Amino acid sequence: MVRADAAVTVKVLQQATEADYGFRPSYRKVWMAKQKAVAQIYGDWEESYAELPRWMLGIQATMPGTITVLKTSPVQISGGVDESTVYFHRLFWTFPPCIEAFRHCKPLVSIDGTHLYGKYGGTLLLAIAQDGNSNILPIAFALVEGENAESWSFFLSNLREHVTPREGILVISDMHNGIKAALEAPETGWLPPRAFRAYCIRHVAANFALTFKGKDSRRLLVNAAYAKTEAEFYYWFDIMRTENPAMCDWANHMEYDKWTQHEDAGRRFGHMTTNISECVNSVLKGTRNLPVTSLVKSTYGRLAQLFVVRGQTAEAQLGSGHEFCQALVKVIDRNLRDSRCFTVTLYDRHQSEYTVAETTPTGTFSLGSYRVSLKDHRCDCGHFQALHYPCCHAIACCAYSRLNWASYVHEVYRMSEVFNVYKQGFLPPIPEGLWPPYAGPTIILDPNLWRAKEGRPKATRIRGSMDQSQENQPKRCGLCRQPGHTRRNCHQRTQSGGGDA
Known part of the structure; x- marks a missing residue:
């Protein structure tokens, strides 16, 4: 079962064991057995750290341009430093097809972290891009000890240097203090106007719900965030103020350009969340349960498959004469078939300035009037500038x-650009026997990352008043329950002549 799916849960393994053998082992026993099974299939957990540098050399020989940045820490022995071994600390890696792909993706990147579920702890940090067809694509990875300012600074500085050097890109993330500190550090290169930051509205709404209970309150905040015009935003914001003025005070502690769509200057391209869960589930499923070298290897294999499948799809659509990606075509077709009636008035043929009066098909009711500027790609409805393709009013003007x-x-929505995202594919890895030799110190596991130590698991039960023993009360024998001696020298054990069962 582990060979088929490394992410199989312990509870599923417990149920399978009970169904086959008639007894249900403890969670701890099954968890440890699963780690042994993973080690037999994917390699020893401890030896995996030592194999990592040589695999890095092998993949760099396979695909020149692969970026790997390994950070280690010294091993202290008897007051000195062991020169032959070092502790694994952090690793950043990305591949040339990912670097090239981002140049043809939307100018935004989503970042987030997810915990490792294997025998040893740690956190996997990811950067995710999105192509014009709304497909998500992991472009950079890092293994770190946890989410803090130093680890995020390590990841974001390397991401900026090696993968996303373009100016004016947007970073979508949660409100983690470590991300905030790293993005605001001048040396990482993420300060405006070189780059901008936006919050994932899913995380904002989750934090909001901790203070203000109820689905309706959360819905009002999300609707205000998704509003594409200032008038629509204040419509929902005024409802929030009527319900509870404290909700508006809470929201006003955040800059509007970081969580609202109408103030983001079109940098979001309509994307309001990080989409990290979909990425991990669809592309990296099961990798977080593997030893470190197998984890890094799996990102190479999974991305290679992803580029093949999506590249073939894009090539087929491009060969069929499709100029734009399917996601955009559906929206444009819906706008072209719009049943509303538009009365267009041209005000400036040089500047392409229009007004569009919108009515019902019968012309009985007016649905509003909108100013459209084709030159500036703007419309009063907000869709044109937020999504970067013509809304129904702009199409009527055209x-x-x-x-x-x-x-x-x-241009990001054109099929030629989507095809360029997956144009550069991955190469088959060089056989392990042909990898370049590694002559550096042996990398070992940092003891601080040990998740499961030997011995009895530490109890996590919260002790109550009934669990508290009386102070200065002597210990009692495990057999006769009398104080003053232990089970080893109990007279009942001596009289029976037996030993421990």
């Missing part, structure tokens, strides 16, 4: 002036 609406679509 039809009025006999203009091609396709020229106002951002």
Whole structure:
């Protein structure tokens, strides 16, 4: 079962054991057995750290341009430093196809961290890009001791240097203090105007719900965040103020450009969350349960498969004559078939300034009037500038002036650009016997990352008043329950002539 799925849960293994053998082993026993099974299939947990440097050399020989940044810490022995061994500390890695792919993706990156579930602890940090067809793509990874300012600074500085050097990109993340400190450090290169930060609205809403209970309160905040115009934002914000003024005070502690869509200057491309859970489940499922070298290897194999599948899909659609990705085509078709009636008035043919009066199909009710600027890619409805493709009002203006609406679509949505995301594929790894030799110190596990130590598991039960023993009360024998002696020299044990069972 572990060979088929390394992410299989301990409870599932318990149930399978009970069904096959008629007894249910403890959670601890099954957990330890699973780690032994993983070690037999994917390699020894401890030896995996020592194999990591040589695998890095092998993959760099396979694909020149692969970036690996390994940080170690010295091993102290008897007051000195052991030169032959070092502790594993942190590792950053990415591959050339990922670096090239980001140049053709949307100018934003989502970052988040997820815990490792194997025998030893740690955290896997990821950076995720999104192509024009709304597919998510992991572009960089890091193994660190945990989420703190130093580990995030290590990850983000290498991400900026090796993968995302372009100016003006947006970082979407949660509100973790370690991320905040790393992004605000001048040396990491993430300060405006070189880069901008936005909060994942899912995490903002989760923090909001800790203070203000109820689904309705959370829904109001999310609706305000997703609003594409200032008028729509204040509509929901005023409802929040009517319900509870404290909700508005809570939201006002955050800068509007970090959590609202109408103030983000179009940098989000409509993406309000990090999408990290979908990425981990679809691309990296099971990798967090593996030894460290197998984990890093699996990212190479999983991404290689992903680039093949998505590259074939993009090539087929491009060969069929599709100019734009399917996600955009569906939206544009819906806008073209819109049943509303639009009355377009041209004000400036040089600047392409229009007004669009919107009514019901019968013309009985007016649904509003909108100003459209094709030159500036703006509309009062907010969709044009937020999503970077024409809204229904802009399409009506294009039809009025006999203009091609396709020229106002951002290039990231074109199938040629989506194809370029997956154009550079991965190469088959060089056989292990041909890897370059490694002559550095042996890398060993840092004891601080030990998750499961030998011996009886430490109790996590919260002790109550009934669990507290009386002070200065002598210990009692385990057999006769009398004080003054132990089980080893109990007279009942001596009289029976037996030993421990």
